Amino acid sequence: MYFRDMKFPQIANRASRVLLLASALPLLFPAFSVIEAQAAKDSAAAPDKGTDKGADKAADKTADKLPPLPADAHTQQSAVIDGKTLRYTVTVGSLPVRDKEGKISGEVVFTAYTVEGENRPVTFAFNGGPGASSVFLNFGAIGPKHLLVGNEGDSPSDPATLSDNPGSWLDFTDLVFIDPIGTGFSRSTVPEAESKKQFFSTTPDIEYLSRAVYDWLLKNNRMASKKYLVGESYGGFRGPRITHYLQSQLGVAMNGVVLVSPYLNPTLEDNGDLSPIPWMVTLPSITAAHLEREKQLTPEAMNQVISYTRGEYATDLLKGHSDPEATPRVVKRVTEMTGLNPEFVKRSGGRLETGAYLREAFRDQGKIGSVYDSNVTAFDPFPYSPDQKSNDPILESIIAPTTTAMVDFVTRVVGWKVDARYNALSYEVNRLWDGGDDLRKGSVEDLRESVSADPKLLVLIVHGWNDLSCPFMGSVLTVDQMPIMGDLTRVAVKEYPGGHMFYTRPSSRDALRRDVMEMYAKH
Template identity: 70%
Template sequence: MRFIHLKNFPWRPAILSCALVCLAIAPARAVAQADKAPAATDPAAAGKDKSAPKISDDKAGLPPLPAEAHAAQTIQLDGKPLHYTVTVGALPTRDGDGKVAGEVVVTAFTVEGANRPVTFAFNGGPGAASVYLNFGAIGPKRVDAGNEGASPSDPANLVDNPGTWLDFTDLVFIDPIGTGFSRSTVDEATTKKLFYSTAPDIEYLSRIVYDWLVKNDRLSSRKYLVGESYGGFRGPRITHYLQSQLGVAMNGVVLVSPYLNPTIENDGDLSPLPWMMTLPSITAAHFEREKKLTPEAMADVIAYTQGEYATTLLKGRADEAATQKMIAHVTELTGLDPAFVKFSGGRIETGAYLREVHREEGKLGSVYDSNVTSYDPFPFAPEQRANDPILASIVAPLTTAMVDFVTRTVGWKVDARYNALSYDVGRHWDRDSAELRQGSVPDLREAVAADPKLRVLIVHGWNDLSCPFMGSVLTVNQMPLMGDPSRVSVREFPGGHMFYTRPDSRLALRKDVMDMYSKH
């Protein structure tokens, strides 16, 4: 997980679209420049410099972040030892006047060898640290979490990850300001201006990528980005910014359950798009429960959604016979109560569905995978009041595992709180900016058009309702064909937003990514 779906914030009364790890997901409805040296700001010195950004009172007494720490480790991968070094440290980011305004903590896994690729990883939210991709998907170690039956009190044991990408690329996990141990060193108003809005977020994180490459003499390496959820929103924009503004070109981009089009589900009273987005994922979850989920079955669902379902919704009351036929077919596809589908008009709203699908068991489905459930502590409330089932179970084990790994295993003895998911970032994020509403598809198109060798792999879980796979299918189908059609492709796997928590899906993702990397 890693990310917070912007629509899952309590301040937004709708739910649908994408990004991950909801910051404040209570109800499912409620859904710059940096130096090369990883130095920390000296609050006392900054206080004496009248030109420096003001450091807020609550930050003035913070102990400095430790110097960079390293540890040699080994895992067994495909029956062979893989030796690597993990490095944890901070890179500073600066304001427009060159003053240090924040410290971005980076966790890098590197293997000895010439000309190895390097992959930069971001999670989403905004407000989520990169631990979800690190310990859930692609790092050399993993924690079992995020699946049906998981508990926040389960042991947070790290084990070797057979789905890691480390044997074919070095991995650099970046925690944006306010997440993980990364932090702002300026006052709240300046923090919001410099870090908690779309354009500044893209600019300073791009510079962190650039500075890590320069600091580690890796500008000549093949370079890749992977972003999940809102990190998938960041991916195309960081790629394009690096390419066009900082002069660093990516070879490939992997977008995991990306939040590409923030406004795609608007106007549900008139547009069929919101309902086209959700129907296939709701159907996939039902097919999975019935042991009928296959790519072939889903191909038929996608064809129906793009064809007869869309046209029937557009006709509305002008064709009552088609509407009744559609309602009957949606009932069959989803396995939901016929009365529920009838009174929904065949338009299955996500929040209502997540309460309805497991209501007989007294449980809620997760927006990230509706087949992952928890008991509903407020079953008679008019709207969902409980936290999302996956978020409720995954933050504790990932936080425990990461803090123990960084402080004990690597020896980076930091005295600070770790934010796997920051509610503070979510509260302060500028969610009304035109830059956010624009989405990242224009940057995706421009980056692909500018570089005929750039490859983009978009991956989703079938069951995800926070960032439904259908959104990426529709997006890519509308892109112009720029050379080889396989340069931008969409793949789906069993599971949800964090489909990689399932071992088979994690291994299938590894195989597809290895194939993409091999083409360079």
């Protein structure tokens, strides 16, 4: 997710929405989301730690008093995948993070699933936020166990029951899920000001997480394994940068990268008053959600949507009032495509702002759609407010079950006994995050350089059609502008029914598995 990414209230308006699950806090919810507003209140109420030496000393003391994390714990499990029983080892443990002087400043907790056998590939998985743990990819998408969560009608108080995941990747690759500092059970052992410098900004985040990958490989004698990386949302922003840093600085080359609903290009939606691109990025996802509600969502239908978006829609938006018929044409076609109220579309000039759309689409039901998947809804507790005041429907419902399931799994099933809070989504990390200009650069440059440097590197970018936090059209337009470096299919974009976490749909999760297996088989 992208707190500003996926798993946070997401952008109330389009400019803010620059997300997400694609950006950094500020990018994800740039608008000034509900989360950021609350963070501002909390910050205003709290003492200024930057000028309070007593607070710094207290933080140092707290860091010194942190009890040590347990030694790595292991357990044996099995799951039925692709009709076969697979036996595997689960390991929960930690890796130290050291500062430039070699002192431990943090501890990264990982959950690894490994199967005995020679020459097994290993895949490292990251979620986003910033502030999201890896539980979403683990129990939602590719781990051997699955938690039913994130779909329309799911309740946060439903039993957090794990079942075998037929969409798991474990039968063809070992899996290592990494929780960045401040998420899951991973933690900083230095004061807040130092944590911000070492962990909660764009470049340091890439550097210490890359080192965590290196250290896990070294610790487990897996340097010779084939290596892959999967990142979701802001984890998709991390993906190309970690790949390039490992490749060019730490001397570890990835064989392939899978970017799930990635936040690749933060500036793609800038300047919507002049450029048609911001509106081109979101119209297909809004249309896909309507087609799904009408049970007409097919690849063929979406091809027509994409063709119109790239062609007549973009052209008419650029014409403006130079062609008196351009805007009426846009309004008529967009109304037909989206099923929205004609007056709503007319007032917007066919330029559909995300926050307004999420309220308008379900207004007659008193509900609001999720920016991660607009067909997942919740009742709007503030229907008469001019702006959305509540958190995102998916974010509101997903934290309880994922936290309950992961804490029970780690402490009871695996036996890694730890007395600490588990952060599935850390609003504190999101609040402290400093993306800056480095975040605004995105990670497309690193993607291009990694692909250029390694003629065998394969990249698969996957999206759900309904996602408005990191819309698929953004990746389509971005990849279309990349030079062809060898085989055109080395960097591929694929879409599936669903939203930001399209893998909550069994058919989409299975399709993702097949496409990834095909990519891995090429090596």
